Structures are given as structure tokens and as C-alpha cells.
Amino acid sequence: MELSGEYVGCDGEPQRLRVSCEASGDADPLQSLSAGVVRMKELVAEFFGTLVEQDAQGLAEDPDDALDGDDEDDAEDENNSGRTNSDGPSAKRPKPAS
Amino acid sequence: MQDPVEGLDGRAGLAEGEDSQLRPQAPDAQASSQNSATEGDHGNVPRSCPQDSGRPAAPGTLATPGSQAAPGSPSPGNTVGSGAAAEEAAVIPHSEQATLVPGRNGDTASTRNRHLEFSVTVPFRTAMEAGMARRSLVANARPQQVMVQQEFTANDSILAVRWTTDDPVLFRISINTFLDQLSLVMRNIQRLEFVAVVKRGRGRSRES
Numbered sequence: 001m002e003l004s005g006e007y008v009g010c011d012g013e014p015q016r017l018r019v020s021c022e023a024s025g026d027a028d029p030l031q032s033l034s035a036g037v038v039r040m041k042e043l044v045a046e047f048f049g050t051l052v053e054q055d056a057q058g059l060a061e062d063p064d065d066a067l068d069g070d071d072e073d074d075a076e077d078e079n080n081s082g083r084t085n086s087d088g089p090s091a092k093r094p095k096p097a098s
Numbered sequence: 099m100q101d102p103v104e105g106l107d108g109r110a111g112l113a114e115g116e117d118s119q120l121r122p123q124a125p126d127a128q129a130s131s132q133n134s135a136t137e138g139d140h141g142n143v144p145r146s147c148p149q150d151s152g153r154p155a156a157p158g159t160l161a162t163p164g165s166q167a168a169p170g171s172p173s174p175g176n177t178v179g180s181g182a183a184a185e186e187a188a189v190i191p192h193s194e195q196a197t198l199v200p201g202r203n204g205d206t207a208s209t210r211n212r213h214l215e216f217s218v219t220v221p222f223r224t225a226m227e228a229g230m231a232r233r234s235l236v237a238n239a240r241p242q243q244v245m246v247q248q249e250f251t252a253n254d255s256i257l258a259v260r261w262t263t264d265d266p267v268l269f270r271i272s273i274n275t276f277l278d279q280l281s282l283v284m285r286n287i288q289r290l291e292f293v294a295v296v297k298r299g300r301g302r303s304r305e306s
Contacts, residue, residue: 001221008215021221029223034284040218041277048270055266 001029003036005044009051017043216269217260220280228252231283235259238279246272 005017021036023029222228232252239248246269247262261272 003218003220005216005218010214028288030227030284030288033220033222034281037220037277037281037284041274044270044273044277048266048273051266052270 001033001036003033003040005040007047015047017047019043213262213264214266214269215260215262216273217258218273218276220257220259222255222257225252225255227287228255228257230287231257231280234283234286235276235279239276248272248276 001021001023003019003021007015007017009015017040019036019039021029021032023032220228220231222231229252232250235257236250239250245263249260249262251258251260259276261269263269263272
């Protein structure tokens with residue numbers, strides 16, 4: 001008896017997880033299968049844990065984030081240009097006094 | 099005496115030459131025949147010889163345009179052919195691009211639209227056990243169908259379960275839940291067998 005799992009990702013490549021559930025001697029086959037299920041849970045947790053981490057890293061390295069950063073820089077430039085415009089009137093005020 | 103004879107021979111030779119040259123072209127032949135008649139009338143005058151030599155040049159000049167026309171006609175054809183070839187050359191890359199771009203886009207689209215899949219096969223001892231497990235697990239899985247698609251199949255004594263989703267996190271949650279429930283189902287099956295054995299034992303003791 002073998003408890004098997006297969007994962008197919010975006011690339012279409014299958015990855016298999018296998019757990020042997022051979023009953024030893026007079027042991028109950030269902031008992032062996034239950035032990036196999038426990039082992040499969042461990043494998044699944046390990047496998048998908050790695051997969052989730054890779055997915056998170058992929059999102060972190062997304063080029064769109066860089067573009068978002070550029071947008072922020074552009075916003076700051078606009079703010080600076082606004083400040084420059086606000087300095088204009090203050091420079092003109094001394095002229096009426098003379 | 100011989101001189102007049104030689105002169106006649108020369109004229110005859112010229113006439114033959116003109117005829118041979120003009121035979122391929124009927125209009126030129128007629129013109130040359132008229133000229134030859136005139137030449138016959140003025141044959142006594144030696145000055146007419148240079149003029150005669152000049153006149154045959156005209157057919158040559160006429161022939162030249164014909165010869166030019168012959169190579170001229172293929173050249174436009176060649177141009178048309180080269181144009182067609184150019185068009186074909188231009189079209190082929192375009193068609194190739196057309197065939198490649200959809201392929202690339204198709205690959206990209208298929209890659210983007212491809213769902214994640216996970217399947218588990220559980221080998222029970224009997225078809226009855228597999229059926230019992232399937233019925234129990236299907237009922238428990240219904241609330242999760244909204245987020246993750248699950249498919250349960252019992253083939254003889256083999257239970258096969260397949261998940262389809264886009265999010266690996268949901269995968270882990272759903273599969274772990276399934277495995278926990280599977281363990282519970284197996285325990286229940288064992289207990290049912292135990293109860294059955296006990297009942298059989300009691301029946302035998304009563305009979306005895």
C-alpha cells in the first residue's frame with residue numbers, strides 16, 4: 001500500500017509525494033494507513049511551506065514595486081515644484097516698500 | 099568588259115544582302131525593294147554608292163530598338179518579379195510574427211491562467227471502506243468549495259481527491275483539513291469493525 005500525492009504548479013511539472021503504508025506482521029492495515037496519513041501531513045506542511053515562501057519572495061521582487069517607488073519620487077518632485085512656486089510672492093513683496 | 103560585269107555582281111550582292119537582312123521584317127523589306135529600284139535607276143552614277151551604304155544603316159538602327167525592346171520587356175518583368183519576391187519576403191516575416199506572437203501570448207496566457215493542482219490517492223482495503231470515506235469527506239468539504247475546488251472519486255478500493263486553486267496558502271489549509279478528517283474517518287471505520295466483531299462474539303456466546 002502506498003499513500004501518494006502529486007502537485008502540478010504553474011509550469012505544469014508534476015511533483016510527487018509518496019508514503020509507504022506496509023503493514024508489518026499482524027498489524028492492522030488501517031492502522032498502517034493512519035500512520036501514513038500522519039506522515040503525509042508532515043510532507044505536505046514542509047512542501048507547501050517552501051512553496052509559500054517562494055511565492056512571497058516572487059511578490060517581493062515584483063518589478064511593479066520599483067515603478068511604484070518611481071511614482072513616489074515623481075510625487076515628491078511635484079511637491080518641491082509647489083514649494084518653489086510659493087516662494088515667488090515672498091520675493092516680490094519687498095519691492096513695494098522701496 | 100569585265101568591269102561592267104563586276105559592277106553588276108557587286109550590285110547583285112548588295113541586293114541579296116539587303117534582302118537577307120530585310121526578309122525577317124516585311125515593312126523594311128518593302129522599303130528596301132523600293133530603294134533598290136531607285137538604286138537601279140541611278141546605278142550609273144558612282145556617287146550614289148555612299149548613299150546606298152548610308153541607307154542600309156537605317157534598317158540597322160531600326161533593328162537596334164527591337165533588340166533594346168527585347169531586353170526591355172524582361173527587365174520590367176524582372177522588376178515585377180523582384181517586387182513580388184520582396185512582398186513575399188515582407189509577408190513571410192509578418193506571418194511568422196503572427197504565428198509566433200499568438201503562440202507566445204497563448205503560452206503566457208496559459209501560464210497565467212493555469213491553476214495549481216494537488217491530488218491524493220488513498221488505498222483502502224475494500225471498496226466499501228473507500229465508499230464510506232468518500233461520503234463522509236464530501237459532506238465535510240462542501241463549505242470549502244467556495245474557495246478551493248475539490249473533486250472526490252472512489253474507484254474500487256482507491257479513493258482519489260483532487261484540489262484546484264490559484265493560492266498555495268489555501269492549498270495547504272484545505273489539504274491539511276482533509277488529512278485530519280481522513281484520520282478521523284479511518285478511526286471510525288476501525289471502531290465499526292471492532293463493534294462488529296464484538297457483536298459477532300456475543301452472538302456466538304448466546305448460541306453456545
